[in-house]
Amino acid sequence: MTAADLLRVERLSVDYRDGEGWRAVLRDVSLTIAAGEVLGLAGESGSGKSTLAALLLGETRPERRVRSGHVRFREHDLFASPRAVVQSLRGRRIGFVPQNGGAALTPTMRVGRLFFSLLRHHRPDLSAREIRARIERLLGEVGIPEPASAGRRFPHQFSGGQQQRIALALALACEPELLVLDEPTTGQDALLRQALIALLLTVRREHALAMLFVTHDLSTLLQICDRAAVMYAGDIVEIGPARDVIERPRHPYTRALVAALPGLDRPPDPRAALRGGLDWHAVSDGCRFAPRCPSATAECATQRQTLTEIAPGHAIACWRAAALDEAAAPVADRVPA
Amino acid sequence: MSRPLARLVGARLLLSLLSLFAVSVIVFAVMEALPGDTAQRILGRDATAQSLAVLRAQLHLERPAVERYGEWLGGVLHGDFGTSLVARRPVLPYIAAHLGNSLLLAGIALVLHIPLAVGLGLLGAATRRDGPIDTAISAAALLGMSLPEFVVGIVLISILATTLGWFPPLALLDEAHSVGAVISTLFLPVLTLNFAMTAYVLRQTRNAMFDVLRSDYVRMATLRGLPRGHVLLHHALPNALAPAINAIALNAGWLVGGVVVVEVVFNYPGLGRLLVESISFHDVPMIQASALVLSASYITINLAADMATVLLTPKLRVN
């Protein structure tokens, strides 16, 4: 934890309401993001990564509760601060780009007005003319054609890809320090995805933004992230420099994820395939991954795993990591450059 | 106006005209053209032979029904609704005066209930769902929808008029000569009508708001740090209005029937009371005229409401 840390998640445990009881959806999750740093968060559906992303904005929902732990943005503890404080951070210093950008734009509001009311609220120091100029600049920056007149149109008059870009522009409007993106490229075709990634790289460079980039696509993660964290069923199983985590994965789950990536010249290895999918009713109390882990022993299911550093800045949550290292072959050649 | 919209409006207009024509046939047929002895049926079993004969002569029942209908319809289209059998005077002035009174009552009730209902629905949705305020508002709405207008009217009269004396128990509009007196006369009837109408629109607004409050765009507006009031008013409400507008349109049509009962309860000189009275007096031309005009109002109001809904909704229903 350094002074340059923008965001710190400290041993966060979160439950979802399940009938009459509560089910743990995040267990003792810790991570940090430094100013200007891009952290990728990977995992399959249901791993809890979207929940974590929403929690970085201090979002509360009646069916969810923070059992223990903290989310700190700079000096603010998001779940212990007054609502007014959290509201002042949202949109202004922490931006959020949701998965389905179009659904996040109010259908009855012209796009320009969406920006205008946002900027009016967060930057009352700006004049109307300055705001309008900024809107035009933002829309142009994200590649919306005819940015001067685009503000008069309604969201449904734009294509899906453009709506996603508008959502991104909205998140950047007040020049936040941290941008949280929840699967911004999922569901788009390869061309669109590459264009969006290029845009994000430009934006990052020009605004010196820190980002949390949630995705299940490891190759995208590698293109844009400095560091990467891999989640499985509410636990962080591996975290470290992006290139290390993806080219030299140490945790069995990460290995399986990476092995499943199609290389440009060879198909994925079926022997590395995982059995079944994430079944929340069949997770063990110890290591969550044990039921599907090809290297699991009987004790793995009962032994809680904690993140242990195996190299500077690179930690994994698997007590069999050292033993598995000898058997594993490097998978660097699987990753598309 | 765009082509498909113009076509829609034209189709609706045509349908309304057809309905109007059908209604005129129905109104005439029910009174004068049902099988059996018309005069006997109108005057009842204990009618004397003499009164039967008089009625037959007045209505020219010896002529075929279709001919009588044509004559009546022709007169109506020229503004001649015939002569009242009871007052022995032309029907039209009565209809006009009473129609004006009914329109006044219905119009005020319609206009007033809109902000009241939408405001309450918004309030209920703004607070916690099933919390104390929301439950109170929902319970009041349920009650408003369940109580018949005549019960509400009688209760209001007995409490606010008879017991407390704040308002007159009968709405004798013709004797109200100042604006204050008119307001005082109209207050209870309008309140009675608004009970049911407000309840209906309130529920629609509240339910729609709850749906909208769960949407992605409302969630995002909050995650962008916008204040709750702004989110409710500018992001949520506009998207919840479509069902509310639909409900208001339905209320407009409902008023035509509701006004009949309320006018009788308050003895208000409107077209509904005129219809009921003329039926009990067997005043056939008056019955036909008031029924026809009331139905025509119903058709017109429904047409206007449909058009308003169509015109307002494309902008709102942008998905």
Next chain:
Amino acid sequence: MARRLSRAAQVGAAIVVIYAVVSVAAPWLAPHLPDAVFVGGAFEPPSHDFWLGTDNLGRDVLSRVLYGGRAVLLMAGSATAISVAIGGTLGMLLGLRRGLLDQVLMRLLDVVMSVPPIIFALLLIGALGPSAPLIVVVVGLLYTPNVTRVMRAATLAVAVEDFILAARARGESGAAIVLRELLPNVAGALVIEFSVRTGFAAIFISGLGFLGFGAPPPTPDWGIMINEGRSTMDASIWPVAAPAACLALMVTSLNLFTDGVARAIDRAAR
């Protein structure tokens, strides 16, 4: 199913059932005959013999309320049954069949619905004379177009579902599709329609009674009772208050039940 309803809805349902039972058992529960006149006893306050007092003609209010409830419930129930039977069948068939017949019939329904219901009822009853069967038939027919519309919409929403298409592909006849595939899925809408319509019908029929177009004596009817007693409320409020309270409670309970069913269906669908 009953447990999925909120407590309020369960209370509503229970009250409606109580109403139904009491109404059917009215002849046995009522202490006196509804039109029995007790000499010298007009506007008596509630007493041991007359739990709710007597009305303007010296008749027992409680007995009249019980018999009146029977009349209202029977008439409202029958009228609703008619409208749901005809309208439901018609709506489902139209929703399944589509095509020219559907368009024509819907336009026809639009025309029929353009007469305000109360005007039509007043005209017919005024022309043909008030009688309970006539009221039931008129109200039933008046509500049929509405029920048809609702059931048609519910059918349309379901008709594009895969299991209907599969049944069609298997060559099943229209009737078989309706009974086996469609009915279970639109049953919810049907139940809600029945419940809501009964409430509306009760209000409408009492309204007719209030206006003087109700069933002829000796059948007491809550609407008629309210009308008769309202000018003499200072002498005794019971002849008006009792039927009014009963009517209000019954419709409120029906609506509570309907709300609960609608919410339960909505929750199950989500």
